[in-house]
Amino acid sequence: PYDRALYDEVAFLKALKEQLVRKKPDTVFITAAPFRLPWYTLKLRALFPEVKFVADFRDPWTSGVTFGYSTLSGKRKKFEEEAEAAVVAGFDLITTPWETLADELAGKYPEAKDRIKLLPHCYDTDEVVRNRVSHATDIPKIVYGGNLYQGLDPFYRMLSEGAADGAFEVDMWSPDVPKSVADAAHERFRIHSPVASRTFFAEAARADWLLYPIPAFLRNGSPTKLFEYAATGVPILAFGESGSLSETITGRGLGIFMSEVETADNLRRIVTSLPDLQTDAAWIEAREAGNVTRNLIKMTDFDHA
Secondary structure, three states: OOOHHHHOHHHHHHHHHHHHHHHOOOEEEEEEOOOHHHHHHHHHHHHOOOOEEEEEEOOOOOOOOOOOHHHOOHHHHHHHHHHHHHHHHHOOEEEEOOHHHHHHHHHHOHHHHHHEEEOOOOEOOOOOOOOOOOOOOOOOEEEEEOOOOOOOHHHHHHHHHHHHOOOOEEEEEOOOOOHHHHHOOEOOEEEEOOOOHHHHHHHHOOOOEEEEEEOHHHOOOOOHHHHHHHHHOOOEEEEEOOOHHHHHHHHOOOEEEEOOOOOHHHHHHHHOOOOOOOOOHHHHHHOEHHHHHHHHHHHOOHHHO
């Protein structure tokens, strides 16, 4: 229901064909899912045999539960599944930033296993402020920027209560604030309107912790925020649903994960003590934009692959 390309096949193919003729690219990336744009693109493949076509799968779709997929009728799900299979079979390379999705696709389409590659998200050193500065007070400061997901109210309440007791302070910048979170705001649990990335990361660089809520649909994800947070050098305080995302945060020494059974006392203890993290610096450096770009260029050098 969110595939805006539904009525654009003729216009899209006309525009794409014109660009292929004019620009003569070596490689073309088409982002999915949903799959209509790459599925349309297959109709031009035979006309441009010299061009390599890459489908970039941004998020889980046929195996996902978000963006409306789970509400599709059986007929529409069948179309999406057949379109996915056609794209995997017809494109020269499939990339995705989700490690779990890459593994899933390789298992689902074993004949295409060697053409399915991980293309991780990255962080931009022009935006992420990496050097921490001294703090104005001795009270730990927790910072967050992004969506405040539904279903995590107990954690937000614990944060609000801990801040009210003076154990720490919380600053969150979010475009969409649930009423339950807004109602919990006070002078030490502050909610702000969104700001520019560099402005936010300047604030993040002065924090003691970077808050990281993990809702169920992102528990096995790989959001850009993870790498941007990691690049600041500030410990991550993650909470919510456990999965590969929380395992990455703890396994790479990026921060601490609190499960749903944690108590307010545990939260205060964690926030007010310095974590002994063995951070995987090489893993973080590999996600820097320049390094990811070089890896992408190497990945799409089909003549030497």
